[in-house]
Amino acid sequence: MGAFHLTIEGLHVSFGGVKALTGVSVSAKAGEILAIIGPNGAGKTTLINTISGVYRPEKGRVRLDGQDITHLPPHRIAGLGVARTFQNIALFKGMTVLDNLLLGRHVHMRAGVFASSLYWGLAQKEEVQHRKFVEEIIHFLEIEPIRRKIVGRLPFGLQKRVELGRALALQPKILLLDEPMAGMNLEEKEDMARFILDVNEEWGTAILLVEHDMEVVMDLSHRVAVLDLGRKIAEGTPNEVRDDPVVIQAYLGSRPRAARGFGGDA
Amino acid sequence: MINRECGVLKTSYEADMALYPIPLARSTVLGIAIIVFLPFPVLANDYLLSVANLVNIAILGALGLNILTGYTGQVSLGHGAFMSVGAYTAAILATRYHLPFWLALAAGGVMAAAVGSFFGIPSLRIKGLYLAIATLAGQFIIEWSLNHITWISGGIQSSIYVPRPALGGYVINTQRGMYYLILIVVSLGIVAAMNLFRTRVGRAFVAIRDHDVAAEIIGINIFRYKLLSFAISSFYAGVTGVLYTYYLGIANYEQFTIVTSVNFLAMIIIGGLGSILGSIFGAAFITLLPILLRYVVEGIGGLFFTISDVAGVLTNLQLILFGGLIIFFLIVEPDGLKKLWRNITDYFRVWPFPY
Structure with a gap:
């Protein structure tokens, strides 16, 4: 896995007149947790969508282990080891947890x-073999009691967990997580953070994490890239980024009033 | 079927993933199989057998449409036409090229699959109602072709008489013989579908129905699987058409019009979308209801009016009641008859306890 590398070079994506990404370059290597942060509308989800092949960039390249995947269809990109979760859960709601995984x-x-319709030879052997693998993920995510439940009827937090499980079942080289903590309570967030760290440490999976919860980002990530209005404005370790004046400006607007010395004034 | 999983322990994934993991369900299915294979065909008269044959043929067709519409979520109004492709293919091969029955059967299915997947190509770009219109166009194109290309239809009235089916020199010329033949083909169709939907390909179909973007993101080639679904569904339709043709002794496009397509849609909606049991219930319901209604109307009407008066209103009354019952069932249980059945089995699952 050592050679793994995801490289994004000068990505331009726009929808009509709206420039969602302008010349964004970023890279992640095996075993790394890279967080992408930025205010609403910064282009974080667009970046994930472009990597996974849902959007086509006008300019720029996405490379996986040196292979150009910019114009591959999403299902081919998945086959190369890119898995993701969605901001608003995109599970197969009518199916069981087991089937989803x-x-x-x-x-x-x-x-x-x-072979499938005969359920003979390869088909049966394969089903059982992959069932075993999926059971390991079920064990890892501690969702044994719900394996036969219909996903659409599960509470939100568990659905998020199942979605992570489905992405893990792909045995990805890189995992793209789009706001995995959104809408969760503290306990659920802690669980999710633990899973993310475990995946990263045990499997050495690279993780690209888009998240609004700054505490989570600062605790989990090795590196942070900051987007604002479709541009990358900063990149570095969590501590470097936290103190970067450009980042503070992007989040809080132009120079904080307190700094200018007339706080309280309208 | 009857699910009492209490006390059933499994020690391997093979056992857990069996078609019927619960012993009681296994014996229920076995019991039903024995009844339909042994006492029923021996005891039933020709009329009852011919009705059973119609139901069995309809089951196979409904199953086919359910694979496409219920499981993969692609609405099709061309199912009747795909049946006619199978019917005419088999009829032409059997009469002009003297192919044996089983070869004609397979060829009918394969030809329908080819034509069906061709008309499934628009499904890459369009969904829902728009796809329904596209397949409706397919229905009319195929219907028109059968009717107007004399090479296919054999000229006047667009009908081709087929010989009785023969298997290895044994000619099947009774309703009972047809019953066994159709039952075997339909059983194979049901088992194949059940296996399909507990493995990789069937799961991919359902994934496309539930969330097509997510399906693509986890590595399912949507276009290929949609076409595959069209092909499998149309294969079932083609085989249904062949069986129907041999059942009637004639291939005729009037048996496979838009009305047929709509009827099959009604079967899977009433039976239950995305369910094999639902396909069986729906097919039996839609096939048997008009027959039962005729007996009811004749029986009750005969008490008060003359037979000729009853015969006059029968057709219309039948249609009115038919439509009314369909609406009634859809209001009472929008998820179809299979849901009603599920409610009953769920109740008995834990009986005599409330939960």
Whole structure:
């Protein structure tokens, strides 16, 4: 896994007249947690969507281990080891937790229509073998009691966890997490943070984390990149970024009033 | 079927992933299989057998449409036309090229699958109602072609008479023989579908229905799987068309019009979308309801009016009641008959306790 590298070079994405990303370059390597932060509308989700192939950039390149994946369709990119979760959960709501996770194994399975409909030889062996793998993830995420439950009827926090599980089932080289903590209470956030760290440490999976909760970002990430209005305005360790005046300005508006000395004035 | 999983312990994933993991369900299914294979065809008269044949043929067709519409979420109004492709393919091969029945059966299915996946190509770009219109166009194109290309239809009236099906020199010329033949094909179709939807390909279909963007993100080639779904669904339709043709002894496009397509949609909606049991319930319901209604109307009407008066209103009354019952069922249980069945089995699952 050592050689793994995701490189994004000068990405330009726009929708009509709106420039969502202008010349964003960023990279992540194996075993790294890279956080992408920025105010609303900064282009964080657009960046994830472009990496996973949902959006097509006008300019720029996305490279995975040196291979250009910029114009590959999403399902091919997934096959190369890029998994993601969504800001607003995108699970298969009518299916069980087990089926959702097994779908994460789709790219690793081979059985075709004929073998499947006979449930013979390869198809059965494969199903059982991948079921075993999925059970390991279920164990890891501590969701054993709900494996047969229909996903749409689970509470929000658990759905987020199942979605992480589905992404993990793909055995990704890089995991793109779009606000994994959004809408969670403290306990759920702690669980999720623990899972993210464990995945990163045990499997050496690179993680690209988009998150609004600054405490989480500062605690988890090795490096932070800051986007504002589609541009990268800063990059560095959490501490460097926290003290960067440009970042503070992007988050709090032009120079804080207190600094100018007439706080309280309208 | 009847689920009492209490006390059933599994020690391997193979056992957990079996078609019927619960022993009681297994024996229920076995019991039903024995009844439909042994006492029923022996005891039933020809009329009852011919009705059973119609139901079984409809089950296979409904199953096919459910694979596409219920499981993959692609609405199709061309199911009837895909059946006619199978029907005419088999009829032409059997009469002009003297192919044996089983080869004609397979060829009918394969040809329908090819045509079906061709008309499934628009599904890459359009969904829902728009796809329904596109498949409706397919229905009319196929219908028109059968009707107007004399090479296919054999000229006047667009009908091709087919010989009785024969398997290895044994000619099947009774309703009972047809019953066994159709039952075997339909059973194979049901088992294949059940297996399909507990493995990789079937899961991908359902994933596309539930969330197509997410399906693509986890590595499912949407276009390929949509076409595959069209192909499998149309294969079922084609085989249904072939069976129907041999059942009637004639291939005729009038059996496979838009009305047929809508009827099959009604079957899977009433039976339950995305359910194999639902396909069976729906097919039986839509096929048997008009027959039962006729008996009811004739029986009750005969008490008060003359037979000719009853016959006069029968057709219309049948249609009115038919429509009324469909609306009634959809209001009472929008998820179809399979949901009603599920409610009953869920109740008995823990019986005699409330939960």
